[in-house]
Amino acid sequence: MTQVRNKQVILRDYVSGFPKESDMIIVDSTINLNLPQGSNELLLKNLYLSCDPYLRILMTKDTTSGIGALTPGSPLTGLGVSKVVESGHPDYKKDDLIWGMTKWEEYSLVPATGMFKIEHTDVPLSYYTGILGMxxxxxxxxxxxxxxxxxxxxxxxxxxxxxxxxxxxxxxxxxxxxxxxxxxxxxxxxxxxxxxxxxxxxxxxxxxxxxxxxxxxxxxxxxxxxxxxxxxxxxxxxxxxxxxxxxxxxxxxxxxxxxxxxxxxxxxxxxxxxxxxxxxxxxEYYHLYTKFLEFVLPLIREGKIAYVEDIAEGLENSPAALVGLFSGQNVGKQVVVVTHE
Amino acid sequence: MTQVRNKQVILRDYVSGFPKESDMIIVDSTINLNLPQGSNELLLKNLYLSCDPYLRILMTKDTTSGIGALTPGSPLTGLGVSKVVESGHPDYKKDDLIWGMTKWEEYSLVPATGMFKIEHTDVPLSYYTGILGMxxxxxxxxxxxxxxxxxxxxxxxxxxxxxxxxxxxxxxxxxxxxxxxxxxxxxxxxxxxxxxxxxxxxxxxxxxxxxxxxxxxxxxxxxxxxxxxxxxxxxxxxxxxxxxxxxxxxxxxxxxxxxxxxxxxxxxxxxxxxxxxxxxxxxEYYHLYTKFLEFVLPLIREGKIAYVEDIAEGLENSPAALVGLFSGQNVGKQVVVVTHE
CATH class of the missing domain: 3.40.50.720 (NAD(P)-binding Rossmann-like Domain)
Structure with a gap:
């Protein structure tokens, strides 16, 4: 069993009004870097996290939106780009790069369902939180x-x-x-x-x-x-x-x-x-994802489309990055770098 | 030249807030019951007038709706069922029954465009202001x-x-x-x-x-x-x-x-x-009118659909009938009978 540090961004409590940095706390947890026996999940090393406005909706307790909510005391969940550390699922193997729902922490154990394997790596990996992602x-x-x-x-x-x-x-x-x-x-x-x-x-x-x-x-x-x-x-x-x-x-x-x-x-x-x-x-449109990549990848490679990211370095800076979305602090897509691999 | 009385319902002025009966006045005008020389219009005897909520929008002066407005000092315009007195248009002849845009008066001279000829008269004519009309x-x-x-x-x-x-x-x-x-x-x-x-x-x-x-x-x-x-x-x-x-x-x-x-x-x-x-x-859907009649006429004839009208007798009572729409006075489709033929 390989226990390592797992820094996490925890939602302190439900939010009302504008979110504040203090609504989230950074904690050092530990995680076992081996998949539990018989698990069909994925153990991920998170590389990039996506700061998206919809996360605010999930921070409200009595959400009438019907689209679920985050859990106080637990790490935030959201979209990210990750590397597979260990896979219990036949579609993925160690060192695969994927994007999909993960958690705001260094390592995550998550279901393999709904993940997208990253096939094209001649473009910045962080793009899969943005122009090549959701x-x-x-x-x-x-x-x-x-x-x-x-x-x-x-x-x-x-x-x-x-x-x-x-x-x-x-x-x-x-x-x-x-x-x-x-x-x-x-x-x-x-x-x-x-x-x-x-x-x-x-x-x-x-x-x-x-x-x-x-x-x-x-x-x-x-x-x-x-x-x-x-x-x-x-x-x-x-x-x-x-x-x-x-x-x-x-x-x-x-x-x-x-x-x-x-x-x-x-x-x-x-x-x-x-x-x-x-x-x-x-x-509801992810069945078009392959068609979308065929449309957008050439545009990126040929320089026919511009794309601007606003990069925050480190999980420590992720609460400020997320909160900043709601006062327009970000210029372009707000990304958090957990680690440059 | 046959001059006859032509009772009219005149919009006194643009309306703000709830319309009142006094926003309209009844006047006795006269009309020549011969079509002007060379006219391709229709001279109509109006039988039934339709009281519709959209008329309120047309009574506002500074309408931002972009769908036109009524003219103060002139009779109201609206949908109705009429009988052709004289026709300058090849598609219509004397005594044809039609429905379409007419004016709130006993006799009207109107363009023939956009009129619907009434082919089925085994149902009440007033139905063409409602279930069989707009x-x-x-x-x-x-x-x-x-x-x-x-x-x-x-x-x-x-x-x-x-x-x-x-x-x-x-x-x-x-x-x-x-x-x-x-x-x-x-x-x-x-x-x-x-x-x-x-x-x-x-x-x-x-x-x-x-x-x-x-x-x-x-x-x-x-x-x-x-x-x-x-x-x-x-x-x-x-x-x-x-x-x-x-x-x-x-x-x-x-x-x-x-x-x-x-x-x-x-x-x-x-x-x-x-x-x-x-x-x-x-x-934008009138191209479906024939299909609609094929759907709804059998339902009416076989008693499979109910239809309730609220009938006001005479042009004198038309302002009250129209105003009543906005406080829900009408029970069912509000119709004004100008004359029973």
Missing amino acids: PGMTAYAGLFEVGTPKKGENVFVSAASGAVGQLVGQFAKLTGCYVVGSAGTKEKVDLLKNKFGYDEAFNYKEEHDLNAALKRYFPEGIDIYFENVGGKTLDAVLLNMKVHGRIPVCGMISQYNLTQPEGITNLAHIIYKRIRMEGFGVF | PGMTAYAGLFEVGTPKKGENVFVSAASGAVGQLVGQFAKLTGCYVVGSAGTKEKVDLLKNKFGYDEAFNYKEEHDLNAALKRYFPEGIDIYFENVGGKTLDAVLLNMKVHGRIPVCGMISQYNLTQPEGITNLAHIIYKRIRMEGFGVF
Whole structure:
């Protein structure tokens, strides 16, 4: 039996309001680096962890979302890139690289179900927490399967420099759409215009009248709004949608920390403009993952798509990295490096 | 030249808040009962006029709806059943019965475009303002084309005894769904259960907690919510939708008279449950009208569908009939009889 240290990030208690670093504690645990007798699970060494907005939803006790919750006193669970230390499952063997649900700790014992084996390693491994993982698939499925963009259509993306938004904008540009993004700092707005190729971008914090801002960038209206934030942005967007507009609803990050969400008052425009507003879950589209890789890997290799990560080094810095998502501290996809292998 | 009296219902001015009878005035005008030389229009004798909630939207001056507006000082326009007095259009001749857009007056000169010729007269002519007209097509298209019900699914209908709601519920029952409706009086709730065959029905005015009411009738959640009212009902419904639920958005009558619409706070459930919420306009489905008649006429003739009208006699009573829609005075489809032929 090989006992080693296993640093963990423990959820202290359920969270209400904005999460704080102190909602998580770092502890040194130990773990046996041998798989239990007869186990069909995987023993993983975690390399990269993904900081995702949906984790906030799982930190609420009386979640009405019905999508489960984290357990206080236990390590956070989330998506990550890991190396197989020992496998009890025939599909995986020692030293395989995989991505999927793991825990916020150095080593994890997890079920093998729902894991993706990493076949392509000529790209940074951390990309499998983002452009080649769940956020990439989210952008792909949400834009193409739910939003169904056509060349020449007008697309608006909120949280546009985030893990998902930066890809949605670029995928829409590749489709021949006019694309505008909103973000919360000048640095992010510059990224949108100069790195991600958005046609226009604006800082929503500097717009006192979001309706007027949208009318400025979309004098003829919006065909597709890729919804990441909810709240006031959604309300202003509804006033500016075109007939038969589509709103793929990916997230509503502005609302997750509010005990009483903001009220949306312009929903009647769904009737006036015959709008389709549709929530989606990326996990229902993973059958398209191979097709997605065939689409996105060449774009990465040929430098036809840009991708920005915000890297936090070490589990010690992971609470701050996660909390920072909700005040927009991250620039691009927020990743935590547990170890560089 | 045959000049005759032409009683008209004139919109006095744009309306804000709840409409009042005094927002309309009855005047005696005159009309020449000969078609102008070279006209390709239709001169109609109006028989039945349809009171529809959407008319309220057209009474607002600064409509952001983009669906046009009525003109103060002119007669109201709306759907009706009429007899052709003289036709300048090759598709119609004297004494043809038609339904389509006409004006709130005894005789109207209107374009022939968009009119439907009435071929089946073994049913009451007034039905072409309702079950055989726009509201019938609305129920049919909204439920079957947008809602896509499957046998055994759970369907909730608001304003369920109205022109559209009473048909949605019956169509859903014919599909093998479990169907619950809400309405605003005991009389209407009784109609829903005893005449329209709803499985359950409740008076929303007697429910202090709409969320609790919906949980009582839908312990396993709602697959399809046919949205007619908006506001608090929609907010409670969002908490009770099932995964992959659908919300065909037909109307939001509770909101049309508010200067500041109520805020909807539970939209994040669109993500959690992957809900599709979709506004639709019946005018985009009229290519299905013949198919619809083939579906619904046998149901009427064989007594397999119930249909309740609320008849107001005479143009003098039309302002009260229209205004009554917004406080739920009508029981069933509100029709105004201009003349019994």
